[in-house]
Amino acid sequence: MSFGQGGPQWGPGGTGGPGGGPAPDWAALAEAAEARTRRRKWLMIGGGALATVGIAAAVAITVVSANSDDTTASNKPASELPTAADIPGASKDPEPSFEATTPPPPPNPKDFISSAKKDKAPLTPEGLFPGKSLRAGERVYKKGPTDSTDTCASVTQPALGALLTKHDCTRMIRASYVRNGIAVTVGVAVFDTASDAAKVKDQVKKGLVTSLSGKGVPSFCRTGVCRGTYNAYGRYAYFTTTGYTSGKNVTTSDRKAYGVGDDLARFAFHRINQRGEAQASAAANAPQ
Structure with a gap:
């Protein structure tokens, strides 16, 4: 069989297929x-x-x-x-709050020694003037006799005694000290109020606490010229009488006698202040 020009055609759009089937x-x-x-x-x-x-x-x-x-x-x-819904969120309850508080100030020691109503600690010559001597810097003073009386004017010169009586002095406590021939008697007058003690200090013009001798302290300041000091702290007025055990007069230029008197005046102040500090400390540590 030969394929000539009149055979089947294969190409685009053709409808014929091999064997003559459909395309x-x-x-x-x-x-x-x-x-x-x-x-x-x-x-x-x-x-x-x-x-x-x-x-x-x-x-x-x-x-x-x-x-x-x-x-x-x-x-x-x-x-x-x-899930996020299962996780607990912030509490709706208000957070606890605390008011700011300020601790009370510590007690003032002077408050305890300014009124007989608060100044309740025992008051004795040995408590106010303890020991057998006192030291002021390098100076050591030997302590002599002490005493105490409810009749303040009985152990002072008249001018001072009258002033103490006027302002209701309730007690006078004395102690004497000596060093190198110079002796001092310290007198502490007790009042019910600080106002009474201050009035005595401001109004005193003359008059001394009577010197106290004995126990190694010779008699002094019974004659001649002696030096006196006056001061007050709280409900206490305190005085010093300073002189030579030989009877020598104290002059305004006598630095030794003045120094001894000033030492004992400072000592009296410190003892009164320590009394207030002790009571203030006890009050601060007391159960509330």
Whole structure:
């Protein structure tokens, strides 16, 4: 058989086929191929997304397991993890508040020695003038006799005694000290109020506390010129009478006698102040 010019034709738009059958539907075949391509693409994308979700879930489970005391936490699915609604939020109850408080100031020692109503500590010559001597810097004074009386004017010169009586002195406590031939008697007058003691200090013009001798302190200031000082602190007025045991007069330029008198006046002040400090400390430490 020979194929000549009049044989069957194959080409675009032809309707013939081998053996003379019907021609293929090229358009349908192309659509089917395109559909298969699209399915493969979506399967690849979907598989990648599922893999990403799987990795994220694995990371989430690992984090929960690492931060939990529950040994089974790593086996829990993400759906069983607590949601934001399950986590407790801030309390609606008001927070406790406290009022600012300031501790009371410590007691003032002077308050205790300014009124007989608060000054309740025992008051004795030995308590006010303790020991057998006193030291002022490098100077040591030997203590002699002490005494106490409720009749203040009986142990003073008249001018001072009258002033003490006028302002209701309730007690006079005395002690004497001596060093290198110079003796001093310290007198502490007691009043009910600081006002009375201050009035005596401000109004006294003359008059001395009578010197007290004995126990190694010779008689002094019974004649001749002696030096006197006057002061007050709280409800106490305190005085010094300073002179030579030889009877020598004290002059205004006598630095030795003045120094001895000033030492004992400071000592009296400190003893009165210490009395106030002791009572203030006891009050501060007392149970409330």
